[in-house]
Amino acid sequence: MTDFIQACIKANEEIAKALEDGFDTSLFEKTVVGAGGDVSSRLDLFAEEIFVKYLASFGHIESEESGIIGEGESKIIIDPIDGSANALSGFPFYGTSVAKVNQDGILDAAMVCNLVSGDIFFKAESKEIQQGKLFSTLFHEPSVVPNAEIGLFEKAYANPLLVAALDTQGLKFRAPGAIALSLAYARTVKYVLFMGTFRIYDFAAGLALCEGLEVIVEEDYVIVSKEKTVAQKIEQLIIEKKQ
Structure with a gap:
């Protein structure tokens, strides 16, 4: 250490x-x-x-x-x-x-x-x-839950249309309100999703701890998951809601 x-x-x-x-x-x-x-x-x-x-x-x-x-x-x-x-x-x-x-x-x-x-x-x-x-x-090594039932959706309150879309796909979530912590626990949940302005304070440490996971970082959203298909499905929902 x-x-x-x-x-x-x-x-x-x-x-x-x-x-x-x-x-x-x-x-x-x-x-x-x-x-x-x-x-x-x-x-x-x-x-x-x-x-x-x-x-x-x-x-x-x-x-x-x-x-x-x-x-x-x-x-x-x-x-x-x-x-x-x-x-x-x-x-x-x-x-x-x-x-x-x-x-x-x-x-x-x-x-x-x-x-x-x-x-x-x-x-x-x-x-x-x-x-x-x-x-x-x-x-x-970080704890892993292979068949987690929920994701973590930070800023869910500001994205009602995406909340509804996740529900239609059976992608349950909680919105705990601390993005670095949510990212640190990414291996124990189905996915971590953030929608909003990307600030370095919120993500520098958390994303570094997601090494080895599927990570998608764009200007206005971040998706992390153990499963590539889950991350891609969420990104497609985001893209559809923007159209």
């Missing part, structure tokens, strides 16, 4: 430890519009501060909340709280995502953490993707 991945784990463990007994009321306060276009909460900024503490020595940080922080040849892309609306609503599906791009422009490390369950997924350099738990030293 690289020093960078170890630093990511330590940052996530500190955040998880701080939140394990619930959120201080001050963390719910909204502040200003962040670099990613959403209004940042004090929870987002709290998590960002911890990531900066642990990761600033590895390069400059590009955060969804504060934009560019620090300096260095490598770029570290972070979403301090993936699914912050979930977190601030008491819905237990939120986490963090971190991706590191080296001085040659190559993404050489990625981590996504579920702060609720403690699941962590990471990949460093050319090594295999690993899954484990916070506060544990045991890691393994």
